[in-house]
Amino acid sequence: ARRGFPEVIYGPGKTTAQIREIFTRLARRNANVLCTRTDEAAHLAVREALPDDARAALFFDEAAGLLGLRRDARLRQRGTILVLSAGTSDQKVANEAQRCAEVMGNPVERLADVGVAGLHRLLAELPTLERASVIICVAGFEAALPSVVAGLVHCPVIAVPTSTGYGASFEGLSALLSCLTSCAAGVLTVNIDNGFGAAYAATLINRVGGEAEDSA
Amino acid sequence: ARRGFPEVIYGPGKTTAQIREIFTRLARRNANVLCTRTDEAAHLAVREALPDDARAALFFDEAAGLLGLRRDARLRQRGTILVLSAGTSDQKVANEAQRCAEVMGNPVERLADVGVAGLHRLLAELPTLERASVIICVAGFEAALPSVVAGLVHCPVIAVPTSTGYGASFEGLSALLSCLTSCAAGVLTVNIDNGFGAAYAATLINRVGGEAEDSA
Amino acid sequence: ARRGFPEVIYGPGKTTAQIREIFTRLARRNANVLCTRTDEAAHLAVREALPDDARAALFFDEAAGLLGLRRDARLRQRGTILVLSAGTSDQKVANEAQRCAEVMGNPVERLADVGVAGLHRLLAELPTLERASVIICVAGFEAALPSVVAGLVHCPVIAVPTSTGYGASFEGLSALLSCLTSCAAGVLTVNIDNGFGAAYAATLINRVGGEAEDSA
Amino acid sequence: ARRGFPEVIYGPGKTTAQIREIFTRLARRNANVLCTRTDEAAHLAVREALPDDARAALFFDEAAGLLGLRRDARLRQRGTILVLSAGTSDQKVANEAQRCAEVMGNPVERLADVGVAGLHRLLAELPTLERASVIICVAGFEAALPSVVAGLVHCPVIAVPTSTGYGASFEGLSALLSCLTSCAAGVLTVNIDNGFGAAYAATLINRVGGEAEDSA
Amino acid sequence: ARRGFPEVIYGPGKTTAQIREIFTRLARRNANVLCTRTDEAAHLAVREALPDDARAALFFDEAAGLLGLRRDARLRQRGTILVLSAGTSDQKVANEAQRCAEVMGNPVERLADVGVAGLHRLLAELPTLERASVIICVAGFEAALPSVVAGLVHCPVIAVPTSTGYGASFEGLSALLSCLTSCAAGVLTVNIDNGFGAAYAATLINRVGGEAEDSA
Amino acid sequence: ARRGFPEVIYGPGKTTAQIREIFTRLARRNANVLCTRTDEAAHLAVREALPDDARAALFFDEAAGLLGLRRDARLRQRGTILVLSAGTSDQKVANEAQRCAEVMGNPVERLADVGVAGLHRLLAELPTLERASVIICVAGFEAALPSVVAGLVHCPVIAVPTSTGYGASFEGLSALLSCLTSCAAGVLTVNIDNGFGAAYAATLINRVGGEAEDSA
Amino acid sequence: ARRGFPEVIYGPGKTTAQIREIFTRLARRNANVLCTRTDEAAHLAVREALPDDARAALFFDEAAGLLGLRRDARLRQRGTILVLSAGTSDQKVANEAQRCAEVMGNPVERLADVGVAGLHRLLAELPTLERASVIICVAGFEAALPSVVAGLVHCPVIAVPTSTGYGASFEGLSALLSCLTSCAAGVLTVNIDNGFGAAYAATLINRVGGEAEDSA
């Protein structure tokens, strides 16, 4: 992994035993480790296999399927990453983005329930939006949020379309096409439901701004 | 045609001669006639064929390809239909909606250039939005406008996705899916670029509110 | 919620505990509450949590996954919303539309089994069709019903394509495209299986016609 | 070619010279020849190349791009093939079906302008529908016609979806999916715009009923 | 149901209790009844509910999910319907077609395992192909069979694309598009996996050839 | 370019001047050069720019848009590449494959008009098929040919789906999916219309068989 | 089966009993047998049914669902087939390719974890790549590997897109389109997840190079 980045494992296609083995091996050499899209069984197996001191720094977000070890909690970047989401069903992807961004050493803020159908909630948070150095917008259905947000701020907006929704959402296709065709300049898109990828790219962007003093 | 409605011809697949013949025939029995998706050639042919008194009431919107005869300009409905659009490239569809709604006897208002990437323009028009009885939202690219508008008003919103945009717009697919999956309740969708259909349905909705006094 | 409208919760992505909490909280302030796309477990949890007097007004439609509280049963709108469906497999979406429209204060009529392959059944109901102020057409497979109905009536028709059917139905895509490209003017489309959205929009349309005397 | 069938050439990809050569060569050995999807240039080249006696039996339908030679006009089948269409823009495909069916030796009837949005026109023609042995339904946009027709008759219905329409018609996809998912049993589908294929299959079906006396 | 046709129930969306009730009710008035896409539970419920004499004529094809009652086994049509299939995984659809065609009063023949990758098996059955009055070709994956068969015979070929296959089969899309774009004239297509629809249409075609003597 | 391979230029996006410059530059160092998807203008420009001795070895296939220089005509491979096609409209892609394979130093055979709807033509050529070391099958519409051919031979079959066909051919999608889902083992697929790519891969395969004596 | 090839059964759509019966029957006449896409139940049934001497040569790869009998382990081809894969989730398809290629008598090498995001791993294996006569590249997500590999080697590359990935991977569509549109000449594509098909075609290609001495 790159300097200051956690090691990351991609869960699908790996058995519980494989995940325990890889995770604990990486944990020996790295302060921080992430495993995305895994499950409670892997969590328990890893928990049991870790030494006592590491165990305390292990967390598992069940909805997101995110297993993480965060022993080094230094803030390495100066700028704040803001994670936005609208509906409840997008929260697990927003959680993935938030937790990953934290483990990657960023100051992170989070706003939920700021959908465009209730614009006042979003507009009331303008100061929060304005102090972010990068914004991650998690949005399903018609994913109008990234366009509206990018129109309000001066920083890069990473749009994470989600597979929530039904019918013409077509498993996130509707949200994805919206993000890609946003009429507001400054929107960048990652794969459907890819909270991890958004956090990773946001961190890279954040690092363009230089390291935090705390990060040494 | 139903009481108070113009007769409507669908241009594609008809020759100039056919359009002239149908249009002038219908114009003999009807005060108002519309021909959608036709061209300047048909316009000229119809213009020449019409008697002098009708000619003055003939109009042609070249961008929209809309040819219309409006000899009866009574306002038959009470409520106002508001036609909104964001970008320049959506204007021809918005024009089709506006002109059709007028010929169908509705009070019509029009706001252009109110895209979601510049929210202040839209928010400054809240009073206009609030006095409409139906709103037609013409929107291409990611078509976020209908969601935002439906969140601001209490009347039905008819979304007209347009084929403007490029790449992942896929000839209006992106905008269409957005309209259909809007997270804001109260959005109804018509076919891509179908300004006429939006005006027609808006008129039917407007009529639920009863006829104007002027309409007898 | 807007005046006279129930509060509405979207079930997917929420735990049973969350739904119980939100539903009972909203029920304290609102006479009517709806939760769409939820399940029997949430129903039971809410039922147990509600005070005795509210419990009697709680209903659950299992096929539709619709949980509702209807303590205020006043008819707020004058016009009648007619809900039509063809096959058995469309009934759960039609149920959602019907129940939602009722809870929103509309007089509602319902006709099932009026598919276009047996036109006589539909034609025998012409008087029912004609007295509606808005019609909701629930239709799967090739969704020919909205076109036929819109050709027979003078009121707006809201088409709800459904995901029933197999093969080239492609989870409702066939029905959706049919509704959108209807050759009959006056058809407005909502998302696949979106009975709630159809009822909501139908209510907005119905309100253009003014409030019922009973509604005060 | 099979007994009583014309020889058929598929125009696309062939030069005018090739079409003239193939057409005139086939015309030497066959009373009837068809070339589909060709143009006026090929028509003129063939016309010039044919001997005088053949020339009189040559026809060209420009809209359909169908070039045909019909020197043997015997009616070989007993049953009648009925060709139906709704809008003007479907007429060229209906023409292709009709002319091909005629050249293949079938009694053919034709009804245009019988769309489902104006059901009375169609219902007024019930006797015509009932005396057909096979019906070819040419339909664009949402292609509701085949379903309605198949519900009214007892004979096979061949649906020809057309590429007419715009937006969500997606070049005939909407009509195609409708035909394939028709809720009315007895509908068989051919390729988009394939009037020739419909006529060919209708003729095969018609021949199951035995040959006409005239056909010897 | 039309003369000589069984009544048909479409299983999906109906509860076991509903199917038992409809099936037994129809069985009282009709010698033959079919219920497609149902399951063993419905089968057992119907079996128990039927009177002893009917029970003997009840059959259930589990793979096809087809429940049928065939008390009238007269052959009403003269021509033979031939049902072809290639791979094992297409057999359940071919079964549906065969059993439905039988219950509809047709002489039926069946050939399995005649895929185009082993052409000799198919060519060895040329006499069987030639004596059919209609052929139903059930084919998944690339569905090359209908084209090859239609090139060998002089009767109509009904292609039933199936959802078997994986990857680029896209749930039957590959097979469906193949059937629709067959370069061999005389191929007619029904919905993916629609063995019932193929049998129904084949019966209508077969009836163009007149009734069998046995059928009175 | 690899040993014995011509240099290849991809025409689209290049101006005539650029193509002339690149082509003539490459021709100075290479005996053989190919430029795919170019036009007559580029051909003329290159022809004029080449020295007299090279000019004689220049060829241009207009339908294929293939411009080639073949000064070294040695046969470098032993095995024969057989190029098959069915309809006229596939010939330009087959031409591209054939000419490219020749310039790449392979013995090449060509069979046109061997579609599956007329199986006898293909079966009559079995000996030709059997002596090939690789077969390139060019096929549009439903592209059944690769499956049938792969079932008849023991060598690799490269399928080139073409964009010929209309309607449900969807610009080659139907043919492409057919090739990919072929039920016959041994079929390998290249991009739609990619005759060049098929020839290139066939040459690589042919080289596994070792070099011809002539090739030194 | 062709000389030296195992007999192959396609598992889906067959019952455990059918697979046991077919497998054991084929095993009587053939040294080597393969059954793809089957399960542990079929494995156990076959294992029990086989005679003792065969049982030792039976293997089952659970992840791949591949059941195989390999009693004849002679290397029939001279060239080596190299199987490459990147991520863990592609391993089951790579396994299928590897095991099938072995049973078909090829020398096989295998490299896992050589994704393009870590180019050094791949570049370190250049000698392995260069000694292969055919390379099978198994790749999911954006499937960049075949392009990079084909640019490094002089032998044919068979790309096997996999259905791994999520979101815009669309069940392998993304990987499939990448393989088909590879900018590197020499890439041939098989169906998504089709490890068997890749092995089969690679074997055919390998045989162009002639048989190994051991193979008699």
Place this chain on the structure above:
Amino acid sequence: ARRGFPEVIYGPGKTTAQIREIFTRLARRNANVLCTRTDEAAHLAVREALPDDARAALFFDEAAGLLGLRRDARLRQRGTILVLSAGTSDQKVANEAQRCAEVMGNPVERLADVGVAGLHRLLAELPTLERASVIICVAGFEAALPSVVAGLVHCPVIAVPTSTGYGASFEGLSALLSCLTSCAAGVLTVNIDNGFGAAYAATLINRVGGEAEDSA
């Protein structure tokens, strides 16, 4: 426009007269102006309308359709934006990205012809890659470049899929899906052919790194 950003006009849907009027009006108030996707006619009209001093700073890139005015050429950002492309046909999009990035005040570097099929060219430029603060990767066909590049560098990579390619490229869909599903973390995607959007977002990212001294 935001501080230091040029004003930007989107050309499509605007007449030459409109573009001239808007462009010259904006040029009065802004040092820098851009108009994307316009044509030579608009260029000439604007050129004529501009005052002499502005005219010298006007440029037009015909392939990209980009018209720009750059009177303020200060470098406002410190970091370098690197624009990469592979094939000739991607150059016009890369040009758009480069020119826009320059007008937005960034130091810009450009590398063309670094496709993955010739990896050595790319690897030879590692130092150039490493000194960039953001990289814009323009890639058509299978768009493997962003994955390979993101694996080599530590900065954010903006992928611009292009509509170049044919067949299964499906107007850029293949490239788009590749970019979105890149297995290399750190890739962000914009719309197909959206060079402008990539430059805009890259500039926002670059500004996170603070302003250049020259920029005041």
